[in-house]
Amino acid sequence: MTVPATPLLTGLADGLPALRELYKDLHAHPELSLQEVRTAGIAAGLLREQGWEVTEKVGGTGVVGVLRSGEGPVVLLRADMDALPVLEETGLPYASTVTGKDREGEEVPVMHACGHDMHVTCLLGATALLAANRGAWRGTVVAVFQPAEEIGGAPAMIEDGFLDRFPRAGICLGQHVAPAPAGFVGTRPGPVMAASDSLRVRLFGRGGHGSMPETTVDPVVLAAAVIMRLQTVVSREVGAGRTAVVTVGSVHSGTKENIIPDTADLRINIRSTTAAVREQVLAAVERIIRGEAAASGVAREPEIEQLNSFPATVNDPGATGTVQAALAAALGEGHVFTLSQPVPASEDFGTFGSALEVPSVFWYFGGTDLARFEGFAPDGILENGVPPEIPSNHSSRFAPAIDPTIEVGVVSLLAAAAQWLTPADGG
Template sequence: MTSDATVRPLLAGLDARLPELRALYEDLHAHPELSFQEFRTAGIVAERLRAQGWEVTEGVGRTGVVGVLANGAGPVVLLRADMDALPVKEQTGLPYASTVTGIAPDGTEVPVMHACGHDMHVTCLLGATAQLAAHRDGWHGTVVAVFQPAEEVGGAPAMIEDGFLDRFPRADVCLGQHVAPAPVGFVGTRPGTVMAASDSIRVTLFGRGGHGSTPETAVDPVVMAAAVVMRLQTVVSREIGAAHTAVVTVGSLHSGTKENIIPDTAELRVNMRSTTPAVRERVLAAVERIIRAEAAASGAPKEPEIVPLNSFPVTVNDAAATAVVQSALAEVLGEGRVFTLPQAVTGSEDFGVFGTALGVPSVFWHFGGADPALYAGIDSDALLEDGLPATVPANHSPHFAPVPGPTIPVGVTALLAAAAAWLGKEGG
């Protein structure tokens, strides 16, 4: 049975479901929750899955939700969506824009926004689960729907550590997707490494406090931190070959309380991305070397404290499974809308933790959520070669906002088409 012949029956009635899914998306967007705080979102997910007829387990990996729908003998397919939002103040101007605040792990109050599209992921997977439940005569096997907390900050490992492998049917393939600032209707993926590894650290630099008028009596950690930030820019530009890919970002720097007081400490949070083990080792070593050397050069009274925050490997797509997914997506979306990415994306994902832990193939793809009008005059080849125009808000931007109307059906369809490539196979 071909994927196209299997997925078409699964799409029946989707158009009638879209207003409900649009309302769900707008509600989730207006009520974002930080990592491991997705209680409201998890409650909505669990309630909807139960209403659809799924067997539901809540609180997996703290706030994760897992739905299981067994439908006779056949393959087991894992479909995953992430649920958490980011500490970003929304500036989209949308009528359903978030005005929510939350409490960060350090106890501070922060604005919260779905600036990475996880609300779209939840909406699309709930749309796919509804279609699967409504059309059980169109497929066979078992689907494990995973709604994961805390993407990139330990959510997938937390679910694995909470007994995921033993508590739920073992998947034969893991499938996931992420909305991207590409035009609506286009999908991109690639075999092999599709997303970078990620390592994050918290750095505390130690100075010696004093009066702002007598800096000679102090060791200024603000100047020390500034030197570290600037020198870290040379890791990629001067220590990583042009043929390799790496990113080093200082996303947070905090020090002091008043303009005329030299503080005792400065804290930086640094994120590093890499696509090969050798580059990763080189970046990690260079970052630590620079931090310690700048502290020594500043006469710091104490060695810097470097604490790992989170780390996970590159996301790797199984080549054979990726070919199956690309073919399935092309059959339902159109040949000209499914692209092979020329290189790995420097963003990172912990989705691959599921496939690695289970020892099964996994495939991850990106689907467009941007208004095609933003790409007027830019063809697909130029987009793949040159990247996003500067005028298009990217993920993590306070202006990032997928166009829900056309994006939701594409996301639901992509999940159903990819799953159908396995669920429609005779003999399991």
């Protein structure tokens, strides 16, 4: 990769070996949401070494660094830190063998299966260069290392006084590694990621002996009916030109094969790209759950609890154009493409821009070896999606290629930030 010789990038090549080792260390030591104590400590320590003003324990385990270089605009750069309860199967020499306690107190394997370790590494690479090259720019940068993105940690930082405790940014910038070819970046104006709603549902039956189901109301059968009927929400209730996803990601019931249990627990995730579709799907999901329960003759209504809710991530059109042009100049015109539609995954990054009432831009940068994409062309991914054999985020085999992914992530953050920071010469 050829990096343009701009003042903000001076020293990048010299810093890459340390960033590679940092990434491997973070990958080998993942931490679940709101447990990112070690990761936060590393981020805070490196920021202090670089010369940033550092505040820890923001919104739980969040870290905020502030770097000032005279008068000028305020730019927010954000990375998330948490990992997932996934057993790593990458076979990497620095693969995680960590376990931890989830929110229910269960011991689970832990893995950076979504790439947040890459995000932390890239932002720390960018903060190092911003500090080392402070004479090249004017303004203030707010570097946010956010906890608990997987369960909605951004609102916790806002509720912890973020708006009043730190300089108010005029632009919020963020990025996410993706199973696309390394060296390529994609984004779009307007909605770029879906809204997400997660529900926990408890279905109540009436337990008994497995040999006498006629004396029971079987919650396992009820759960199966609910799960299958939920698949009709998108296929039969949402119009073909609209986008939604309903996933039942967790089902738990019973302890033994010959005992019909009293309850069944489901966890459901819903993705939508417009407020109208979100409202429609949420209402349909609740209707089906309660309707199937009534059809089963239950004596107690189901319990439906919302675990978390993220709004759609929406890119400011004007600011997105500015970022796309900057990324094309830094990475090469053919390495930046426009997504044809919002990605159905979700993010809480937009919380910062919404709370500050300022534009925000979020983009994806590829993390997969280009050699795995035979005959690659951006239009192919836009039309057909990522090949199924490529591990995606949240997979036990998801492992971004270290090079050139780290370099692209650092360059992208700095190229975008430079569009709002004032050059030291005033040009």
